[in-house]
Amino acid sequence: MAQGPQPGDDYRPGLEGVVAVETAISFLDVEQESIVIRGYDLMELARSRSYPEVAYLILYGRLPGPREREDFDRRLAQHYGVSPAVRRVMEALPPTLHGMDALRTALSAMAADDAALADLSPEANLERAVALLGAIPTVVANSFRLKAGLGWREPDPALGYVANFLQLIRGRAADSLEIRAFDQLLTAYSEHEMPNSTFAARVIASTLSDMYGALVGAVASLKGPLHGGANEAVMRMLLEVGQPERMEPYLMERLARRERIMGFGHRVYMHRPDPRALLMKELLRELVAAKGQAELYTLCDIGEAVMRREKGLYPNLDYYAAPVYYLLDIPIELYTPIFFAARTAGLAAHVIEQQAHNRLFRPRVRYLGPRGLHA
Numbered sequence: 001m002a003q004g005p006q007p008g009d010d011y012r013p014g015l016e017g018v019v020a021v022e023t024a025i026s027f028l029d030v031e032q033e034s035i036v037i038r039g040y041d042l043m044e045l046a047r048s049r050s051y052p053e054v055a056y057l058i059l060y061g062r063l064p065g066p067r068e069r070e071d072f073d074r075r076l077a078q079h080y081g082v083s084p085a086v087r088r089v090m091e092a093l094p095p096t097l098h099g100m101d102a103l104r105t106a107l108s109a110m111a112a113d114d115a116a117l118a119d120l121s122p123e124a125n126l127e128r129a130v131a132l133l134g135a136i137p138t139v140v141a142n143s144f145r146l147k148a149g150l151g152w153r154e155p156d157p158a159l160g161y162v163a164n165f166l167q168l169i170r171g172r173a174a175d176s177l178e179i180r181a182f183d184q185l186l187t188a189y190s191e192h193e194m195p196n197s198t199f200a201a202r203v204i205a206s207t208l209s210d211m212y213g214a215l216v217g218a219v220a221s222l223k224g225p226l227h228g229g230a231n232e233a234v235m236r237m238l239l240e241v242g243q244p245e246r247m248e249p250y251l252m253e254r255l256a257r258r259e260r261i262m263g264f265g266h267r268v269y270m271h272r273p274d275p276r277a278l279l280m281k282e283l284l285r286e287l288v289a290a291k292g293q294a295e296l297y298t299l300c301d302i303g304e305a306v307m308r309r310e311k312g313l314y315p316n317l318d319y320y321a322a323p324v325y326y327l328l329d330i331p332i333e334l335y336t337p338i339f340f341a342a343r344t345a346g347l348a349a350h351v352i353e354q355q356a357h358n359r360l361f362r363p364r365v366r367y368l369g370p371r372g373l374h375a
């Protein structure tokens with residue numbers, strides 16, 4: 001029989017629908033189909049502002065003016081590189097390790113370079129957030145490069161954040177459509193209220209542990225296929241299907257086996273469209289036209305229609321982000337690490353907010369196990 005806090009105690013598996021924190025950072029306004037970021041609509045931001053401007057907004061609570069923007073870009077670029085110690089740690093990792101595991105390890109190693117690690121003041125944490133935001137693209141891109149035997153690549157501080165990130169990954173300059181597409185993709189991933197990884201980061205931050213620890217926990221959370229890992233699984237599925245006419249039978253077969261289809265469903269948007277997926281779909285339409293890959297769009301569109309008809313489920317961001325990544329020639333294994341790089345802004349803002357109004361997370365249980373046993 002259950003013990004501890006009892007029925008009527010409002011136990012909700014997975015904390016579904018539970019309000020766990022107060023925040024001024026973001027809010028999923030499901031009714032209005034809007035993702036509110038510090039008062040702005042995320043889709044409007046993605047179309048009118050660059051990723052670094054949105055990251056600034058998330059961290060500082062307001063959009064930067066032209067001088068602040070310039071200063072922010074300069075500070076980011078100053079931090080593009082990583083220390084020789086972090087590079088050595090990454091080079092020592094076996095090539096079998098997934099990019100998210102390499103990222104988790106590198107983030108831990110980065111804490112050792114932070115002389116002010118114990119300083120949890122908002123000022124120190126904001127500085128730290130900017131430094132992490134600047135350096136994580138180098139970590140992410142090189143985790144793949146090392147694994148693929150491509151050798152370490154240094155960032156180019158003369159390039160803006162988005163162009164540098166793409167160049168680090170692909171080793172070649174990007175055109176303006178590619179930069180805009182990658183910028184919007186990063187913005188779409190930048191912040192999303194209280195997903196599992198953000199909650200994990202806030203739970204860790206609530207013990208007054210440091211930002212690296214909170215972000216390391218968030219990487220571990222984001223790696224899971226029910227969360228960030230879905231984007232990689234979506235692309236593998238789209239490649240396995242290959243032709244648009246195969247999509248419907250493929251999905252029907254998997255649904256008949258009661259399998260979960262990655263890229264569909266969302267704890268908050270289960271039976272409603274995820275606005276970010278619509279943004280990525282628009283972008284995909286532009287990219288397939290520019291790259292002569294119309295079949296990929298058709299295939300995704302058929303998948304969307306089948307899932308809506310069969311399960312009443314809508315695509316989430318990962319469903320349409322995956323083919324966008326693909327058309328940007330980004331290796332599949334980097335999809336989730338890039339999601340994390342983009343989310344660094346949101347995660348850092350949540351860590352700072354948690355510690356500014358802290359209450360230790362410490363819930364209770366409904367105990368179902370035995371009692372009265374003796375050793």
Ligand SMILES: CC(C)(COP(=O)(O)OP(=O)(O)OC[C@H]1O[C@@H](n2cnc3c(N)ncnc32)[C@H](O)[C@@H]1OP(=O)(O)O)[C@@H](O)C(=O)NCCC(=O)NCCS
Nearest residue numbers: 225226227230259260261262263264265266267311316318
């Ligand atoms: C995101 C996710 C974990 C949210 O799940 P949840 O809130 O825990 O919802 P549940 O697992 O309780 O699912 C509710 C119902 O929808 C079905 N469902 C949810 N997502 C589904 C999917 N992707 N494919 C097939 N069926 C799905 C479940 O099987 C369940 O049906 P049932 O009641 O007949 O058993 C879930 O939708 C999922 O696994 N999606 C695929 C992974 C993914 O894309 N993750 C990225 C999220 S942004």
